[in-house]
């Protein structure tokens with residue numbers, strides 16, 4: 001059922017975070033707008049009916065992509081998906097993040113859509129979530145009561161829901177420098193090569209310890225209410241050599257531990273099978289990539 005629209009829709013472009021907090025605190029029906037590629041669609045479909053649109057795009061500095069103070073990389077929440085895809089620093093240090101950006105939507109969508117919007121929209125299939133969680137990214141949040149940091153893997157609380165309160169703004173994502181000898185990869189599976197939401201997407205980061213897997217982070221999308229780490233699968237491979245049999249077992253465990261639903265994009269059984277396939281392929285793709293130094 002469509003939500004009833006308020007009689008008058010207000011619109012603001014606050015020039016600072018402080019002014020944005022003031023509006024968000026004052027107007028309980030306010031909704032943040034970044035690129036608008038999710039918000040506008042939801043409004044048109046009658047799924048949401050904000051009383052006030054707070055366009056945060058004029059707040060300076062929130063689109064920066066660059067080294068973060070403690071090492072690693074900072075991606076501003078307002079950085080567009082297209083700028084992440086094109087960024088030399090992202091491509092060199094975190095190629096799977098650039099690749100995930102490249103596979104999101106179409107060129108016009110990527111030129112408007114922001115990283116922050118993709119994460120705050122909290123779709124289980126959001127393409128930026130899986131690689132950033134695999135890399136151990138941190139969400140930096142600001143609100144009227146101050147700043148806080150949350151591990152990105154703990155940021156999502158349900159479809160369309162995050163840890164953010166109504167008055168808080170995601171300001172940037174911090175990705176720690178990748179550990180030495182680590183390998184990573186992202187894969188997206190859907191009916192079409194582009195312009196399609198993933199049926200399943202997945203990312204991996206593997207750290208080698210000699211010939212054994214020292215650590216692995218396997219993150220699955222569109223197979224649970226939120227992007228999920230396949231922790232049982234990670235335990236299976238950790239401390240073992242990465243070879244056909246161990247990878248096969250790991251992929252099977254990942255397929256068992258995810259909790260997909262059936263929808264227009266695929267049945268739950270199909271999604272499980274795709275997790276099995278993607279996790280196997282992720283190991284091959286990651287180990288075929290250049291390790292971080």
Ligand SMILES: Cc1cc2nc3c(=O)[nH]c(=O)nc-3n(C[C@H](O)[C@H](O)[C@H](O)COP(=O)(O)OP(=O)(O)OC[C@H]3O[C@@H](n4cnc5c(N)ncnc54)[C@H](O)[C@@H]3O)c2cc1C
Nearest residue numbers: 034035036037038039105113114116117118120126127170
């Ligand atoms: C044709 C089309 C194709 C698409 N294809 C894909 C795809 O392949 N993969 C994919 O993952 N997505 C896809 N999307 C979805 C969408 O483009 C992305 O989720 C996009 O990154 C959202 O960013 P935005 O800046 O447009 O967000 P907005 O629509 O502006 O906002 C999204 C939500 O986040 C909130 N928000 C935004 N920024 C902040 C912030 N900094 N702090 C707090 N809250 C904030 C808003 O209030 C809103 O609830 C597609 C959309 C379209 C229309």
